[in-house]
Amino acid sequence: MNSSLYRQRAIQLREELSDDYFTLWIWDEALGAAGKPGQFYNVRALASLKNAQNSGKIPKLFKPISIFDNQGGRIGFMIKKVGEGTAALSKLRAGDMLELIGPNGNGFPIFRGKRILLVSGGIGYPPLWYLQKELINHNQIYWMHGGACQGDVFPSDEIWTEDGSIGRQGRVCSGMLENINKYDVDLIYSCGPLPMLASAAEISKSLNIEHYVSLESYMACGIGVCHGCAVPIGAKNDWEYLRVCKEGPVFNAEEVRWELM
Ligand SMILES: Cc1cc2nc3c(=O)[nH]c(=O)nc-3n(C[C@H](O)[C@H](O)[C@H](O)COP(=O)(O)OP(=O)(O)OC[C@H]3O[C@@H](n4cnc5c(N)ncnc54)[C@H](O)[C@@H]3O)c2cc1C
Ligand code: FES
Structure with a gap:
């Protein structure tokens, strides 16, 4: 572990978004100045001493969580409860301590004067929220977001749900072509589950549109040591394994x- 990147910070605010989603906020100006859209922290719940002693259960692994918002040192993490690590994070309250390693990885390249399509699925939403805040003053943006059901979707220009409980029914990539044509899109950013990103990449490739994806990958160390998160990157006949946590998570x-994959 790179100790220069390890910190403990108190949760300043916790917000409940739905049954499964919540946000944790910390305030730290130096960390805020260091973070960029697309970067993430490895986070772990360091419950208050009393809680930890009572429960005796603090998950060992750090979990990669994107920077959801970052303004003036007010840093937010938007998290979906899916397993043990995120369930432990969901129990944190204001005043409890969060362990953090980061910011990690390379963020999204930032452009100006573009007609941009953002495409997110499920928990791909948080990094694109921070990204659109950085892009909005200098670009035209249209944001499509999809999820399994109403509980998985959040404010954006166009919502898709697989069960049709809100917005358009189907997978979010189904509407990409229509919006690329409608808004004369010349740049795409996407984040979400692998099959969604692969479909989005096929569409951008067929139309020769520049496209940056933020890959989700299982991570062990999260800091570039174990190579457990490596993915094949490069030209068709000249590629190499690069680490999502170090060289990524954003790739062309x-x-x-x-x-x-
Ligand atoms: C770069 C990066 C940024 C991320 N940003 C966020 C974020 O901002 N907010 C957020 O809520 N989550 C984010 N995630 C996903 C988050 O890290 C995982 O949901 C978390 O590690 C699950 O840990 P757990 O102990 O709760 O569940 P586990 O017990 O580890 O897993 C529970 C279930 O989720 C599945 N799962 C776990 N991790 C992944 C994964 N990476 N991809 C697909 N399925 C997975 C498992 O197969 C299992 O079914 C990000 C992941 C990466 C790689
Ligand atoms: S998770 Fe260990 S190198 Fe990326």
Whole structure:
């Protein structure tokens, strides 16, 4: 562990978004100045001493969580409860301590004067929220977000749900072509589950549109040591394994060897 990146910070605020989603906020100006859209922290719940002693259960692994918001040192993490680690994070309250390693990885490249399509699925939403805040003053943006059901979707220009409980019914990539044509899109950013990103990459490739994806991957160390998160990146006949946690999580969609993932 790189101790220069390890910190403990008190939760300043916790917000409940739905049954499964919540946000944790910390305030730290130096960390705020260091973070960029697309970067993430490895986080772990360090419950208050009393809680920890009472429960005797603090998950050992750090979990990669994107920077959801970052303004003037007010840093937010939007989290979906899916397993043990995120369930432990969901129990944190204001005043409890969060362990953090980061910011990690390379963020999204930032452009100006573009007609941008943002495409997110499920828990791909948080990094694109921070990204659109950085892009909005200098670009035209249209944001499509999809999820399994109403509980998985959040404010955006266009919502898709697989069960049709809100917005348009189907998978979010189904509407990409229509919006690319309607808004004359010349740049795409996406984040979400792998099959969604692969479909989005196929569409951008067929239309020769520049596209940056933020890959989700299982991580062990989360800091570039174990190579457990490596993915094939490069030209079709000249690729190498790069680490999502170090060289990623953002890659040029055209360079991801989707056929080998
Ligand atoms: C770079 C990066 C940024 C991320 N940003 C966020 C974020 O901002 N907010 C957020 O809520 N989550 C984010 N995630 C996903 C988050 O890290 C996982 O949901 C979390 O590690 C699950 O840990 P757990 O102990 O709760 O569940 P586990 O017990 O580890 O897993 C529970 C279930 O979730 C599945 N799962 C776990 N991790 C992943 C994954 N990476 N991809 C697909 N399925 C998975 C498992 O197969 C299992 O079914 C991010 C992941 C990466 C790699
Ligand atoms: S998770 Fe260990 S190198 Fe990326």
